[in-house]
Amino acid sequence: MKITNTTKQLTTITKVGLVSKPHDTRLGSFVDEIKVALAKHGATLLVERKSAELLGCEGIEFEEMCDKSDFLISLGGDGTLISLCRRSFKYAKPVLGIHAGQLGFLTDIKTSEIGSFIDAIFEGKYSIDTRMMLEISLHVKGKIEKFVAFNDIVFSRSKISHMTTIKAFVDGVLFNSYYGDGLIVSTPTGSTAYNLSAGGPVLYPLTEAFILTPICPHSLTQRPLVLPVDFEISFQSSDDTVIVVDGHDTYKMSDVDFVSVKNAHKGAKLIHCLNRSYFDVLKDKLHWGNV
DSSP states (O other), X not given: OOOOOEEOOOXXXXXXXXXXXXXXXXXXXXXXXXXXXXXXXXXXXXXXXXXXXXXXSOOBOHHHHHHHOSEEEEEESHHHHHHHHHHTGGGTOOEXXXXXXXXXXXXXXXXXXXXXXXXXXXXXXXXEEEEOOEEEEEEETTEEEEEEEXXXXXXEESSTTOOEEEEEEETTEEEEEEEEEEEEEEOSGGGGTHHHHTTOOOOOTTOOEEEEEEEEESSTTOOOEEEETTSOEEEEXXXXXXXXXXXXXXXXXXXXXXXXXXXXXXXXXXEEOTTOOHHHHHHHHHXXXXX
């Protein structure tokens, strides 16, 4: 059985939103190229205000851009795409990643392919897959703050000289206490990020599962664990532990009573070319199969 987890193609495309890599002023020519390619098919490009200010073009507020666009473009690296998927989560718009960054696990369209792939989109020669996301809840004195993560949530010691203890519960029942540098809770898409560096397994990105990977555990018996998404996992720590979401947003564990993690009610929709193979991505980025 092959996992497909694909979404129906777009019925109409009249407006497309774009967010570019922060602080990179070299991407203006690619924005112009995208505008021209879309105009050939009667579509308009809407550039998010901060990106427009950086690149010297007309811009629009992020929320308005998401609301009006049929799909969104991330112009940059994987970090730009992850940020866009999180910020646009409530709008459920498909996202196309154009690679203008470093590693590029997620952004499989190169800048040299902009014109040809936009033509392919209007010809229906593309696919949209859905990637699982995490719904994270910070519980503080009966109040709950919720947000989503694309790659992972990391519980980490705040000081290099101290270890941390993190208690993990599955459906309210304690199942483990992690003692060491911390713990990573990853999505399958995020399995090739921090999880991989910490010795966790690589999961096919359309799988739906949680990956719990201890970071330098102070025990030889602690090993990565893969759990089905039907569970809700929660975490507590009385130590000076830091919570880091997708390598960007940071919270203090001491400010919350506990943290719960479950499968988000919807995933991120990513636009890909039809000939994209995840196994080719692994061979290219991780140099697997090289003799």
